[in-house]
Amino acid sequence: xxxxxxxxxxxxxxxxxxxxxxxxxxxxxxxxxxxxxxxxxxxxxxxxxxxxxxxxxxxxxxxxxxxxxxxxxxxxxxxxxxxxxxxxxxxxxxxxxxxxxxxxxxxxxxxxxxxxxxxxxxxxxxxxxxxxxxxxxxxxxxxxxxxxxxxxxxxxxxxxxxxxxxxxxxxxxxxxxxxxxxxxxxxxxxxxxxxxxxxxxxxxxxxxxxxxxxxxxxxxxxxxxxxxxxxxxxxxxxxxxxxxxxxxxxxxxxxxxxxxxxxxxxxxxxxxxxxxxxxxxxxxxxxxxxxxxxxxxxxxxxxxxxxxxxxxxxxxxxxxxxxxxxxxxxxxxxxxxxxxxxxxxxxxxxxxxxxxxxxxxxxxxxxxxxxxxxxxx
Numbered sequence: 001x002x003x004x005x006x007x008x009x010x011x012x013x014x015x016x017x018x019x020x021x022x023x024x025x026x027x028x029x030x031x032x033x034x035x036x037x038x039x040x041x042x043x044x045x046x047x048x049x050x051x052x053x054x055x056x057x058x059x060x061x062x063x064x065x066x067x068x069x070x071x072x073x074x075x076x077x078x079x080x081x082x083x084x085x086x087x088x089x090x091x092x093x094x095x096x097x098x099x100x101x102x103x104x105x106x107x108x109x110x111x112x113x114x115x116x117x118x119x120x121x122x123x124x125x126x127x128x129x130x131x132x133x134x135x136x137x138x139x140x141x142x143x144x145x146x147x148x149x150x151x152x153x154x155x156x157x158x159x160x161x162x163x164x165x166x167x168x169x170x171x172x173x174x175x176x177x178x179x180x181x182x183x184x185x186x187x188x189x190x191x192x193x194x195x196x197x198x199x200x201x202x203x204x205x206x207x208x209x210x211x212x213x214x215x216x217x218x219x220x221x222x223x224x225x226x227x228x229x230x231x232x233x234x235x236x237x238x239x240x241x242x243x244x245x246x247x248x249x250x251x252x253x254x255x256x257x258x259x260x261x262x263x264x265x266x267x268x269x270x271x272x273x274x275x276x277x278x279x280x281x282x283x284x285x286x287x288x289x290x291x292x293x294x295x296x297x298x299x300x301x302x303x304x305x306x307x308x309x310x311x312x313x314x315x316x317x318x319x320x321x322x323x324x325x326x327x328x329x330x331x332x333x334x335x336x337x338x339x340x341x342x343x344x345x346x347x348x349x350x351x352x353x354x355x356x357x358x359x360x361x362x363x364x365x366x367x368x369x370x371x372x373x374x375x376x377x
Contacts (some may be wrong), residue, residue, distance in 0.1 A: 003031040003071075004313050007089055007096045009079055010104035011036035011064060014284035014298035016376040018102060019072055021306035026313055027070040033096050035089070037078045039064060041376075042127055043369055044156050044295055048163065048331065051130040052137070052170050060127075066377045079105070082257035084277040100279050100309055103259065103267065104302070105251045107155060107285040107293055110263070113247035114150040120224025121148075121242035124163065125155065133243060137170060142179035143240025145171075146229055148219035151247035152187045153266070155285060155293040158330045158340075160184055160245055161191045161202050165333035167243075168209045183212040183237060185219055185229070195352025198330070198340040205332055219244060248293065254286060271321035271345065273305050281305045289322065291344045296326040321345070329365040332357040337365050 006022060008015045011034050019034050046060035067074050077093035087098040109125060111118050122136055123129040147164045164184045171177040184191075184206070190199035191213070206213050218232045222242060229237045249263040259267045259275055259282065266288030273281045273289065283305055284298030291297040300322065307319040324344030329337050336357035344350045355361060 003029060004309070005097060005099045006030055006032045006102065006309060007087070007098035007100070008032065008034045008102045008104060009082070009089065010106055010284070010286075011038070011041060011074070012104060012106055012284060012298060013295035014104035014302040015102070016041065016372075017299045018104070018283065018302035018306045018309075020069065020376050021303065022309055023069040023072050025306075025310045030071045030313070032069075032072045033075060033098075034067075034072060035075045035077060035079060035091060035096070036064060037076065039076055044159070045329070045331075045365070045369075047124060047127060047130040048159070048166060050127065051124050051133045051163075052166050053134050057127055057131055062373055062377055079253050082253060082259070084257055084259055084275065084280045087277075087279055098279075100312075101281070102302075102305060103254060103275075103280070103282045103286055104284045104298065105254060105286050106298075107153075107248040108251045109246040110151075110249040111246050113249075114219060114221060114244065116222030116224050117150065117219075117244050117246065120222040120227070121229075121239075121244045123244050123246045125159075125245055136241070140171075140176070140241055142171070142176045144181045144183070144238050145241040145243070146183050146185060146219075146237060146239045147243045147245075148185040148229055149187055149245040150219045151245070152218070153264075153293065154245050154248050156328070157188075157292050157294070158192060158328055160186055161206075162331040163243060164211050165205065165209070166331055168211060169333045180240075181212065182210070183214055185214045185217050185231065185237070187216065187218045189215045192340060192352065194342050194344070194350035195340045195354055197354035198338070198352060201338065201354060201356065202330070202332075209333070248285075250286060260286075272308065272318070273301050273322055281308075289324070289345070291324040291326065292342075294326065294328060296328060297324065297344075300325055324350075329361065329368065330357075335359065335362065337361040339364070 040061035049055040081090040192198040267282040285293040338357040339355040342352040
């Protein structure tokens, strides 16, 4: 019996979930190659733990070497070229041929797209960036602080709001809050557009804690010499501390493959997550299906593709289209976590329901992480 060759590019939420599902269902009857350039997985929300000194970076890393699943080969290497028509991938560790190719390479950060960000600000969306912010915060003595989004499409839409609220707690604990102003600059009119209740709760919490929300705006550039952030509409905001969400872009290897038409054009897919090339799928942040860029949506899209792969091998009907369901936990500070459940693709417009912040949801968020680690690794 010929084994189905599945090559998965990227071991984030999408790649790990898909690999686990296919391995659980097909075992050694599949030949699954999981490729990632990193040696460990880090949950996106763990970067907040690192940034505010709640956990060291080493504690939030989950090494890929512990993955041992039937039919799965993990290869730590860099992808150099993707030929989607031939379903062939060239890497530093050799060439891999696939019957099914899954591109789950996520989104890269384009720091150079925001002049002055590298010289005059800090990004907190990578682990090294979060570590640098931790060190910057240790010596911060107060003044205007800006949490600023530099591009329209970015991972985890609640994260800038969470960062603002946790910064409030951090500065309060150090006796610096009264001499600091916190502003959040975001490209949306409200913090969480699909869920008015969630946005209302966040804005109310901002008002209680003296955090300024600047909506429908983005950071165009920083002037490090004058310590000023310039917004896309030309307004200027002074800062002593700048925490930036960098412009996100399609990985260059995906652009070069022709699956994407440019660095800011996310890979077009059908609602099955299949690209224009048969047998080639794009899951997670790299695609343009219409959901936010967040791990839970990468996981959800991976489930649909995994089910399609399993059904194909078994000669069974495939799953229905991806509905864009996801739940996001939101740090509200003061030791409490809220939750928003959103559905993006099933109706005429996205809908969301909100669960108010509580200590119970803190435990639920912890369980969310631990159950996935137990399942994937």
